[in-house]
Amino acid sequence: MITKDVEMVAEDLRNGNVDVIPTETVYGLAANALDESAVAKIYEIKQRPRFNPIIVHVRSAEDFRRYAAEVPVKALMLAAEFSPGPITFVMKKKDVIPDIVTAGHGSVGLRIPDHPVLIELLDACGFPLAAPSANMFGRISPTSADEAEKELGGKVSFILDGGKCGIGIESTVISFIEDEPVILRSGAVTREMAEMVIGKVNEARGGKMLSPGMLESHYAPGKPLLIAETRPSEEILAELNAEFMDLGRFGSLTGIAVNLFSELRRCDESDSEVIICVPVKNEGIGLAINDRLSRASSGYLGTEKGLPVIKKTKEMKHA
Ligand code: TXA
Numbered sequence: 001m002i003t004k005d006v007e008m009v010a011e012d013l014r015n016g017n018v019d020v021i022p023t024e025t026v027y028g029l030a031a032n033a034l035d036e037s038a039v040a041k042i043y044e045i046k047q048r049p050r051f052n053p054i055i056v057h058v059r060s061a062e063d064f065r066r067y068a069a070e071v072p073v074k075a076l077m078l079a080a081e082f083s084p085g086p087i088t089f090v091m092k093k094k095d096v097i098p099d100i101v102t103a104g105h106g107s108v109g110l111r112i113p114d115h116p117v118l119i120e121l122l123d124a125c126g127f128p129l130a131a132p133s134a135n136m137f138g139r140i141s142p143t144s145a146d147e148a149e150k151e152l153g154g155k156v157s158f159i160l161d162g163g164k165c166g167i168g169i170e171s172t173v174i175s176f177i178e179d180e181p182v183i184l185r186s187g188a189v190t191r192e193m194a195e196m197v198i199g200k201v202n203e204a205r206g207g208k209m210l211s212p213g214m215l216e217s218h219y220a221p222g223k224p225l226l227i228a229e230t231r232p233s234e235e236i237l238a239e240l241n242a243e244f245m246d247l248g249r250f251g252s253l254t255g256i257a258v259n260l261f262s263e264l265r266r267c268d269e270s271d272s273e274v275i276i277c278v279p280v281k282n283e284g285i286g287l288a289i290n291d292r293l294s295r296a297s298s299g300y301l302g303t304e305k306g307l308p309v310i311k312k313t314k315e316m317k318h319a
């Protein structure tokens with residue numbers, strides 16, 4: 001049930017249940033982060049593998065010291081600049097955070113969200129909220145209460161309506177576990193923005209699974225999404241029974257980010273068999289948009305002698 005009643009949702013969460021909450025990035029599937037059995041329900045509902053740790057939403061940087069065993073000064077500097085906001089800090093965890101939240105890792109991802117309804121909810125609860133994005137594992141993250149209902153309706157009691165998400169893609173995840181900070185997932189806070197504040201920040205390299213959110217296939221629609229260098233001709237679209245997902249019409253990169261997941265969802269529900277899009281400019285939040293497109297995609301569409309040629313994502317030229 002979609003509701004705007006913050007106190008009712010807080011009460012449900014106090015009782016160890018799981019509900020959908022709004023954030024400024026995407027909707028989340030929340031439970032009391034300090035209650036092991038409540039958090040276990042998140043994994044069940046999402047069908048999320050147990051190796052994938054969950055972000056904990058807190059109220060302020062003071063909470064970092066409550067839940068993180070070590071709080072590096074660089075994390076505090078970034079928080080002073082970008083929190084509340086779309087940035088998650090991975091730090092060594094304290095024992096109060098149950099192992100189920102962090103999937104047995106010794107670190108916890110903490111985020112101070114910037115959404116008035118969620119802030120009210122956190123204040124009403126008085127405990128931190130563990131919340132991954134409110135989608136079934138591997139699927140598209142919801143950015144409105146209606147989308148969350150389509151994704152998880154019937155599986156939770158309440159979907160707390162906070163309107164359409166202002167950012168539209170998930171937070172930047174940055175780890176302070178290694179000697180130098182590492183970006184594990186790109187988001188609205190870009191590497192350049194972070195480097196202006198704390199100097200060198202590394203980009204995670206593939207291989208070692210630093211962050212399970214970096215799984216190659218993710219954010220995926222139910223039908224194939226192909227990435228092309230340019231908009232294919234109407235003949236090719238007709239031949240493939242494909243719909244062109246025109247992101248350019250949303251104008252700026254921030255406008256594209258806000259609408260990206262709902263647009264993917266809309267194309268997924270249309271009559272076409274295939275979705276085709278072209279990557280956006282690889283700068284600023286465009287990097288995070290291209291990252292999500294590439295993980296959502298199942299191949300690359302090229303042309304040879306005017307005929308469509310589909311290649312595996314691995315061979316894709318962009319990003
Ligand atoms: O914007 C967001 O971050 C949204 C909203 C709801 O806050 N949440 C979200 O959660 O995207 P989720 O679970 O879908 O993605 C969390 C990412 C995953 O890639 C996870 O692996 C990584 O953060 N993560 C969380 N805790 C971690 C940890 N202790 N170490 C490494 N990676 C971690």
Ligand code: MG
Nearest residue numbers: 132133141170
């Ligand atoms: Mg997610």
